[in-house]
């Protein structure tokens with residue numbers, strides 16, 4: 001599955017340069033020329049990464065950054081901030097973001113592409129929580145080595161999709177997963193799963209968890225999380 005990158009940038013030349021080069025890297029790219037439209041697209045398309053210009057007309061990149069992080073509980077969407085040299089470093093410092101998360105204009109396109117790949121790789125590793133140690137959450141245990149799930153010592157039979165959903169959620173209690181992110185977790189090869197299917201699998205999973213169904217919480221308008 002090609003990863004989706006959203007670029008929010010009001011300067012057409014820079015936007016075009018970024019779009020061209022990132023598409024050439026095999027990424028899917030969508031663009032927005034204002035913060036408002038960028039936030040709308042981030043909510044509807046759930047990109048794997050946002051490239052965000054700091055100085056935008058209307059709501060500023062600073063505010064867009066704040067809302068992106070707020071909406072997704074902080075960590076879900078990585079952002080690389082594009083800042084102009086000098087004048088904006090104070091603002092960036094004010095955001096408390098790490099050096100990996102912003103790049104100063106004028107930037108070398110090679111450096112930017114490398115940075116984009118590094119952030120996407122980090123996000124994927126983060127997702128690859130298919131650890132091999134046993135996971136224990138209250139009465140629930142998951143043994144990834146054996147693909148075995150037990151509730152209060154009783155073995156629960158899950159389909160592969162249900163198992164993968166549970167493993168993803170239980171590996172990161174409290175973290176909110178969007179439906180599209182969960183689709184990515186249960187998709188194998190070319191077998192396509194719709195976001196609607198996620199709800200169906202979750203419903204089945206909850207039934208199988210019986211009394212412990214409340215371990216999986218619905219986060220309205222976003223997706224699901226494992227209770228922490």
Ligand code: CA
Nearest residue numbers: 010053055056
């Ligand atoms: Ca700008």
